[in-house]
Amino acid sequence: MTMTRRAALMAALAGSLMIGAPAGAQDGPLKIGAVNPYSGPFAQYGDETTRGYELAAKQVNAQGGVLGRQVEIVRGSATTAQEGLSVVEQLVGRDKVDALIGTYISSISNSASETALNYGKLYWETNALAMSLTERALPNYARSGPSAVTFAERSVQGVTELLSKVVGKAPGEMKVWLEHEDSAYGTSIAEAQKELLEEAGVSVQIGAHSFKAIDLTDSILRAKADAPDVWINTGYVIDTNLLLRTAQEQGFTPPVMMTVGTGDTSETLEALGQDYLEGVLVVSYPRADISETYGPGSDAFLDLYRSEYNRDPIAPQGMNAYFGAMLLFEAIEAAGSTEFEAVMTAAKAIDRPEGSSLTGYGVMFDDTMQNVRALPVIAQWQGGQMKAVFPTSAVADGVALVNLPRQ
Amino acid sequence: MLDVLNILTVGVLLGGIYAIVAVGLNLIFGVIRVVNFAQGEFVTFGLYGAYAAQIATGMDPYLAPLIVVPVLFVLGAVIYIVILRPLQNDPMMQVFATFGILMVSQNAILALTGGVAYSVQSAFIGMSVSLGPIQIGLSRVIVLAVATLVTAAVALYLRHTRNGKAIRAVAQDRTAARLMGIRVETVYTLTFGIGAALAGLAGCLLSPLYTMTPQIGMNFILPAFAVVVLGGLGSVLGAFVGGFVVGLTEALAGFYLDPALKHAVIFIVFIAVLVVRPSGLFGVAGAEEVGLRDQN
Helix, strand or coil, X not given: CCCCHHHHHHXXXXXXXXXXXXXXXXXXXXXXXXXXXXXXXXXXXXHHHHHHHHHHHHHHHHCCCECCECEEEEEEECCCHHHHHHHHHHHHHCCCCCEEEECCCHHHHHHHHHHHHHCCCCEEECCCCCCHHHHCXXXXXXXXXXXXXXXXXXXXHHHHHHHHHHHCCCHHHCEEEEEEECCXXXXXXXXXXXXXXXXXXXXXXXXXXXCCCCCCHHHHHHHHHHCCCEEEEECCHHHHHHHHHHHHHCCCCCCEEEEECCCCCHHHHHHHCHXXXXXXXXXXXXXXXXXXXXXXXXXXXXXXXHHHHCCCCCCCHHHHHHHHHHHHHHHHHHHCCCCHHHHHHHHHCCCECCCCCCCCCCECECCCCEECCCCCEEEEEECCEEEEEECHHHCCCCCCCCCCCCC | CHHHHHHHHHHHHHHHHHHHHHHHHHHHHHHHCCCCCCHHHHHHHHHHHHHHHHHHHCCCCCCCHHHHHHHHHHHHHHHHHHHHHHHCCCHHHHHHHHHHHHHHHHHHHHHHHCCCCECCCCCCCCCEEEECXXXXXXXXXXXXXXXXXXXXXXXXXXXXXXXXXXXXXXXXCHHHHHHCCCCHHHHHHHHHHHHHHHHHHHHHHHCCCCCECCCHHHHHHHHHHHHHHHHCCCCHHHHHHHHHHHHHHHHHHHHHHXXXXXXXXXXXXXXXXXXXXXXXXXXXXXXXXXXXXXCC
16 A cells, blocks of 8 residues: 555644644654564564664663754553554653664564654554565554565575575475465465575475474475475464474484574573484574674674673564664764655665675665665574674674584 | 374373373362363473473483372462362352462563473483384373373272262362261362372373473363363363373374364364263263353
């Protein structure tokens, strides 16, 4: 659905009439509403994402803030799409935020951003992946981080450029099994992977499952019967863990196992153990361990995070969110206001090559306001830790592929 | 042929999981006539109980039932006395109350864990036994064996002990049982406690298989309801056999049709059985009606 500029302005006007003018707001802090799940099954990741915003705010505040105002991150918890709607009403109406940022879950981003438009507020997306979010072309919506398609592209690059050497076959001789959970998230990534792999001549089989299923032996047996060179799964934590555990029980040992989006946290390490995971690949947001050449500033982020929370990041979502928040602050500063049209124009004017930020992302927004230079990396479990292994420029000194083909 | 044998094995093992979850659910339904939505939460308590026992004492999850089962029995009995007994004259309100228990427990676990998923450690995790070319996960074999033993034990208890006979008498006719001198309230409390304890046992035994999240009980309870209705309302043997019917159906549909469709197939079979035989495979005709009949 594409909304015309006139309709957007009408919606913005209606929104401002509904909530009244934010009198005196210019004098106080610049308030950014952070929409994420802070309770429920995804609370851990919602928290980690918002920690990235809070670190960015702390950083920019130490340098004088944005538009001469200190930045304040105001948390608004949403665990469902419906709550995404009400939390924006609360953040705008009660907390008088100037703009909104989020989101760990795509469906929440969808409803929250539409509500933000009704109130004439910018919705700056850092983490949600679904392609449909930017395809809506909402005039108040931009995404600074990767999309589902870039996750698919990176995994396919990994297969054709890295793993074909590992298994000693040309892409045209390779067999890949694409397993995915059957909601929009897993399905959209798997379909994009299938299309790209088939373009490269790779033979592809695909299997879907519910992430709530209590048995996934059938999925593993189907994949085992196909004897793929590479097995790739896009899912959530609980189904990814169950699939890997079932593969272990069933003696399913493809030369390469790769997960997309999850499988890179302590929750998977605790479930499967360091020995079994050794060599498993994960397509994920860039982590703080990427080389300083690929992601200049990643070491400094790690230091900042450790000094603030006295531990290492629990997931890579935080650094991705930090990048997005810093880019938002830059765009607001350049725009001279938080009006979404001005911020969009300012963001579109930024042009930076890949490898120019701590995540390795560049900046180039397309017509749908998707940053097309935000790309995930492929990391590998090595000795109980994740290490970036692809693209080559992201690999830190002394890191090389291990246990591939898997033994 | 190998595929068929393999998938049948998978189905039987999965049936063991369903059976052990459904036995307690069916006992509570058969005796107290409450559709207990909180039964999945008792399984969840078993899972987290095994985790807590391991963190506190380093105990293997297969030994955790020694602690978790008595605790769940007491918890079940207390929940019945405090929440369900005051509502016994209003069966619909009892059902809503169990749903309330479900929501409270899920959110309490969320608050305690912050949504972090946990896993237990056991020497048996990842181990498998080979029957010719067929690989079987040892953890699942243990579940199947215990499900069989527990079903037999519960059936023997109901048939041969004084309390078991009292439970059966109350299940058949509450009023007549009361007239015969049976303390119906005590029987209900005992039954709810046993049902919760069985779910706790199931949770402990399933803990090495799954990554725990606060919502995991919901994943078990929906198929468990199908098992109970298929096997026969109120029949312990029915819950056991129904577990295998659902397990085999799911495994065959998942392998030969599509894993994404397997739950749809289960519920098609579920509806078909309801249409052809409303009392389920082992249920007593009219049992489903008894659940709605005023017994006071």
